[in-house]
Amino acid sequence: MRNVNNKKAIRRLADKSFRAARTRNIIAVTAIALTAMLFTALFTLGIGTVENFQQATMRQSGGDSHGVIKNLSPEQYEKLSRDPSIEETADCMLMAETVTNPEFLKRHAELWYIPEYHYPHCFIEIIEGKAPESADEILMDQVSMELLGLEAKAGQQVTLGLQIKPRDTETVERKFTVSGVIKADPALNVGFGIVSGGYREAHADELTYTYHEDFANTGSVRMDVNFSNSFSIQKKLEKVIANGGYSTDEIEANANWAYISDGADSDPITTGAVLGGLLLIMLTGYLIIYNIFQISVIRDIRYYGLLKTIGATSRQVKKILRRQALFLGLMGIPLGLVLGFLIGTGITPKIVEISSYEYTEMEVSANPWIFLGAAVFTMLTLWISTGNPARIAAKVSPVEAVRYTDGGEPKQKRSRRTADRKGAAGGMAAAGREKKTTDGGKLWRMAFSNLGRNKKRTVLVLCSLSLAVVLLNSVFTVTHAFDMDRYLRKFVSSDFLIANAVYYQSLYTGSSEETVQEEKLTESFIKVCEGLDGFQKGGRLYFSVTAAALKGDRWTPPETVPKDDNGIVGRYVQGKFYPLNRRGNNYLASLCGMEDFFYDKLEIWKGESDLQVIREKLASGKYLLCSVFTDDNAAVEEDTVMHQPGDKIVLVCGDGQEREFEVLSLIKENYYGMTNRRKSEFLYYVPADVFQEMASDQYLMSYSFDVEDGRGDEIARRLESYTKTEEPMMHYESKGTWEDQFHQLSGLFTLVGGVMTLVVGLIGILNFSNSVLTGIVTRQQEFAMLEAIGMTKKQIRKMVVLEGLYYAGGTIVFSLVFGCAFSATILRMLTNGMWFMQYQFVIWPMLAVFPVLLLLGYAVPEMAIRLGKKESVVERLRRPE
Template sequence: MLELKVANKGCIRRISARSLRAAKTRNLIAVLAIALTTLLFMSLFSIAGAIVNSFQESTFRQVGGRFHGTFKDVTQEQIDELSTDERIKSIALRQMLGMPTDPPFNKAHVEVSWMDENCARDYFIELEEGHYPREKDEIIVDSRVLALLGVEPEMGAKIELPYYLGQNSKHPELRTDTFTLCGWWEYDPACVASFANVSRAYADEVLGSYVPKSEYDITGRTDMNIMLGSSARIREEMLEILADHGYQEDDEKVHGAASGEFIAIGVNWAYLGAQISENFDLTTVAAVVGLLLLIIFTGYLIIYNIFRISVSSDIQFYGLLKTIGTTGRQLKRIVRHQALALALGGIPIGLALGYFTGKALVPIVMDITNFKVYSVTVPPIAFLFAAAFSLVTVLISCRKPGKIASKVSAIEAVRYTEGDSVRAGKKTRRRSSGANIYRMAWANMGRSRSKTVLTVISLALAVVLMQLTFVFANGFDMDKYLQAWVVTDFIAGDASYFQTGGSLDFMQEEDIADLIAQPGIKDCARIYGASRTVSAFEPLDFARNNYLRWGTPESVDDLLSKRAKSADGRVMSEADLYGMEPYAVDHLDLIEGDLAPLNDPSQRAIAAVYFTDDYGEKEDNTNWAKPGDKITLRRVDEWKYFYEDTGEEIPLDELDAAYENIGSRNIGSEPSQYEDIEYTVCAAVSMRNSMSFRFYGATQFVLGAETFKADLHNTDILNLLIDMESPEAVAAMEDYLAEYTETINPLMDYESKQSYVSEFKGFQGMFLTLGGALSFIVGLVGVLNFLNAVLTSIFTRRREFAVLQSIGMTGRQLKKMLMCEGLIYSGLAIAASAVFAVASGPMLGEVMGSMFWFFSYRPTFLPILCMLPVFALLGAGLPLLLYRVIAKQSIVERIRAND
């Protein structure tokens, strides 16, 4: 049938507006529903945005800067060439000099370098007072460095700063200079490193006569930090830039990488885009998309239900409109205009409420997670996303109700009563026992099954979300988390042991005697260490693959060709050795074999150490030895040094001078006095990072403590493990260690189990807070949907209730029936939540377990049980309150209301 186009849009809008004004209570509920949906979106985007921003800012400080990436160890020519690339928006330069590591800097990571002003800003250097270094002797430092030196932050103050050039070489060079303080800034505890920035003239003077001590010497290295157009594809864009300028990536070598066509790169992994690009995972994406769909579905349910009920309530009105010629398309437009008008009222309210809710929740979440709140400002894009999501949800929600209104015929509309439709062929059963309040309530639920289902689902979603949040947060397994980091209640060692970079010093037996004399110690154990001072004969292929992580095939083959080899073709390679007392051996994680022989020096036993991934899976390429294998270690007592180009031997008393004046020559070494010792591998093990050397590179093995000392002639103590008898003893030892490492021996430091427990609880608390807030908002949406369903049901059935009362039903019976209906809603919602929890629990456990290595799925129905009394009160109380409103009218008035 051909529909004529008539210019009646204004008429349609007036009908839509007047229809809205005729149902003010329903409109208020709809506006609140849209506002709550928008509040849900806005709160999530606000909190998520602030958390991402604060987490990113915090990670920037841990990484060291906010630049996108770094071209490492570049020459001036390469800087000039690369900086012309249009993809690079800005550059920042930094040249490394050295690090102070002697007291008072033994517990602080401090770097001495020159930076341009762009680089200083990228490293969060905002001067409280002063200016950047101009004169040769000027320096700027942070407040922590000033405090360590005991210098007041006054311009012009003299600072004597001893630091080492060639810090990571075998023979670092101590240099001490006096500087004039020209500026300072507040140290941020989130930053790993402190900086002491010198002038360009000073750096040129120091480096002008400095000769690198090895190819890995970072003194004199210039890094070019860059900002790109976006953080989405940092690594890919940097590789493209290198390729376009004729260079290749050399991401393994640290120093000397800029030589020839190789340039090492670094990607700032603090950027979310970089992390997504590097670790794109469909499981994570699916989880995020699933959460967004769940939230959209929650909003859709309530808004759709409201429009569905509204159309059902006004179905006679739409039918009458059809009798006077209104088309189905025009009826759809009426419903859509109403939806947009309600959205225009609800969305701004939701945006405002969501903004303030987000601002209120962010500091709480940040406090729980120990993140510093760098910004609580809500980005404009959060308003845009929240408004767009809400508007799309409203438009989707009103589509089906619009179709229902457009398809109704005039005759059907006049005769329509909720739940009147009878399925073809279905017979009505008669009961001889007469009417029953409970059966009537149950029958009423089936009169509009779609409305019942939607209301139940809306209520159940809040419980489901709360259930998932609780299972998620409760699934964070503290034992798994601590197992990866913590060995015992305390680990004590030299302060250098807990620092990144710099040389490693060892504990003194006098300090251990003081510590183990304290009361309440359950057990303790020394771990001895020998790093790269002992060699192991390894299979050639394994050694070659290991060294290829640090050099080119040519340089590795050249290196291995000069190494000693055993009769069976194995090559001598550096090794890291541990000597463990029995209590420390007990804390090794056994992969295969038997640990008992380690404690028996007569068995000549050794254990091979394998590294593991986050899930505890062995990484096979980190060792080669298996239980039963024979291993030969070489203990070198004396070394011979020589110039590689001539073979000329260097006397030991001239070695330091030779390294200082090495120039372009290379110094080689080979054992002159040594002993080869054979062991049998008794076990393959892994160990927690906190009890290890805390670095990797060489193959690692474990000996018993007595065997270690006797065979290697070594008594260097790497750390001391301490377990206490009780929580009170733990607290007392914490106080003692804090005092001891601050006043008695500041060269010592320690770590405690409690620090990791606090970190774990903060992480767990963040998810509980966010999930709880989300569940509460969704719960409000569900309650509002329930309120709307019950309110509409009661108001549209006022005449029906009046008729029932006119034929003998008492008010008490009517209230009882309404209470039963409400309790059925609640009961069905709880049942649906339980079914979903049982069905989704294992899947949630699998997804979360793949995302968080310390997650263990623990099924529980505690949140559902906690919601039972709340839902019972809601189901019984809300219908009673609403019934009181209609009960104010007499029976006659209610019967006449629809006439």
């Protein structure tokens, strides 16, 4: 046979056969569009979330520069800035340790010098006026001006109180003219004043570099650095320091943690989740696209055989199918990209809302990588899905094509068992035997046999439908695993917690009786809370980081605590060793005085556990409790435990007096309810009166209280009004706040999982409908033959409906078996690995959807056969193959 090498003819054949298969094309385009939609939604969700998290992280870190080299002298800056690997750098400088205006206690302000060319990198956006030029001009953000009682307009006068260096005891007052107003950053609860280079020169005498003496940031240069790209930023920074003749022990440098390229490979969970999502979508798309083209090839197998008869090669037959797939992709992918982007942009804000960057301005950009990635993965799925059907069409011979029936297979792929038969006579004898049976013609048996004619197609339909059911059940299983009690246990130990606004910024220290006056909680606010309707009971918490220090020569570090080569005790943070903070020969400690209310909130890990005994012994003033670190699952990090029950320790009070205690019990840390929200290796708890003996009653950090059930929302509204109008420097936190965040988190997962389940379910229904419809269309001659030998139309309809019900029944069985096994293994492992989840076996979503499957299995075949062409038996028998 002569092969025909005519590309134009092949293209014409492909295009004409493409236009002839309209039903196939509609279903295929829909399937491809849905697949592209899933990919686009996933890419939009991933890239959009990363972009917004990265943008918010940049704002919180101070800018979008690749890295920063900290606390340099001007001379060091000049030397390092000449490194050839640096593309751009800026010498930013803090102008004062603290802006002391009382209006900034709740939202503190900072005074900086930043070169004007560097404003865009620090997200400084002037909304009115201009940059400062003279020494008495300043840029201020709009919210800071409002707190000062001024309109957010340029030209106004402001007076700022400045504590220049940390050890300064006097405050300097300076008047400025507002040259311009900058936009307040929603990602930061911090105000900014930006001065000019003229101010820096005019006050150079107070901005001398003293960091090596007193660790004062004022007067030291913060060197913002940008390289040509964001890869290996930390290594580049270290190389810049080394090139300047310094070591990383002398100078500290950090990569901007907003750049995920510097540590993307360190998060296998995120990477695994993304890969899992991509594979799931590819599998879903494959199940339907493959089935569509396989059915199409089987239906048109005689057509491909005739093409090979007139000279078409196997490669050309493949090209015909590939060309048709390309046309379908070009039609379906753009629609899927648009729909997927709309869905992704709708879900992404929900993720950002529940993040720690809640007040970030949300924006999902039409990143080209979203559409490029989704299009590439959809085309890849389409290419893989059409591979095997194209091979079937290409390998079939003309003779086999004429004899091919649904459920048959090419001769080359058949078992060689026929070649082993002994002679033609044996074959004829075997063919002449009659099968004797009494129930072979029953409809239910015929319907079941029909499913086995093409086992691969049947399996694909069952997998496609079952995938949607299992995914639905998995979504509800994970959602039901969300445990509010576990979630709240991490953040909440009482219904309400009130404190000074600085406490919620982790700025409370209790370092001295002078500074604590601006940090402490007022008794007037406590009295208001105790007078509220619904108030039950509460307690005060006193806290100081200077009231006591652990006497160094009376404490022996445990063997589990990390030490450096010199035997100095410390801890590792992100792989870097940091010595424990010391004051002379003693270790800095945090001392907490608690009232009776907190005893019921303690979670004892080791030591005395009877609360009444603990009360009595602590009241003697000879015992204390020691807090130990825990991980997200509330498991104690034993290598950080500094004491054991029964240890005798000596605390050195602020006035130099020493006091010996015995460690009565070790308690798990209550970070959000019973600390100043800073980590401390040595955190001790004593009764409030013992604390006041060692320090004073001025270190009142917070007050926690419980209320009657059902009164939380009302009391929250009262506190909100009071802190806005009466004591704006005070603030509160409620259990309801964390409950809302929990519901947002679980609702988000339900939303994302629900959308995914809906689309996968739709694809499964399309796959099932396509199989049933194509089967009915391609079996018209078969149905005509059955009618010719006496089968009624009603019996044929009943047989087809039974086939649909068998599909539904098979899906139910497969879903139950695989869904339960998947839930009991993979989902159990997944949920047990999350600290706020507790696995629960859930099956009711599958049971709820099974009646829908049965209805679908009945309705689709019933409608398809009723809507078929009304032709006589003779017409269908005489129709050419």
